[in-house]
Ligand code: FES
């Protein structure tokens with residue numbers, strides 16, 4: 001029910017329609033505020049259940065079935081959480097534990113594997129994104145009992161201590177050698193002006209391996225192993 005207007009107000013409204021609109025707006029606002037107030041009082045459970053539904057949706061995993069081709073073999077993964085990293089799929093779901101989890105944040109390189117020949121941090125790669133690719137892990141480098149030349153070079157040059165970073169170092173080296181053969185440049189190539197077929201100097205090797213951290217600091221021997229492997233040299 002609207003409040004009766006006193007005579008001066010009625011006169012004022014007749015003279016000034018803008019004021020009438022303001023008055024209607026004011027009443028609409030008061031009415032809306034009343035409805036909103038009632039809604040807040042009675043609507044908290046509704047908002048809470050909407051939040052619950054939102055939380056449930058956020059924590060309920062979306063799953064997929066996918067097949068990963070690893071070391072020349074197909075592996076079927078069923079109902080895999082779409083958020084699973086390639087590293088976790090390898091280690092937790094497929095028991096391929098050669099790839100190591102160091103930082104899990106793309107900072108140490110312990111998890112390095114090859115995807116279509118390119119080195120990637122598997123902790124930063126979603127397993128679903130690797131479907132259809134050729135994945136090579138440290139388990140896929142040796143041919144039976146015959147070590148891959150890079151693995152042999154690491155052994156011969158004593159390029160590891162605890163060995164935790166070694167699978168990533170070796171996968172990274174395999175890719176580095178291919179990258180170098182293709183003429184890929186590094187920051188050092190530009191700094192030294194060697195932008196055409198740069199030699200794999202120790203500085204080039206250090207730069208190109210800088211994504212792989214060794215907590216044992218076996219770097220001098222790692223550089224020697226990479227250099228030897230790149231040159232196809234056996235000691
Ligand atoms: S575990 Fe992937 S970069 Fe450290």
Ligand code: FES
Nearest residue numbers: 161165214215216
């Ligand atoms: S050999 Fe131990 S972390 Fe590299």
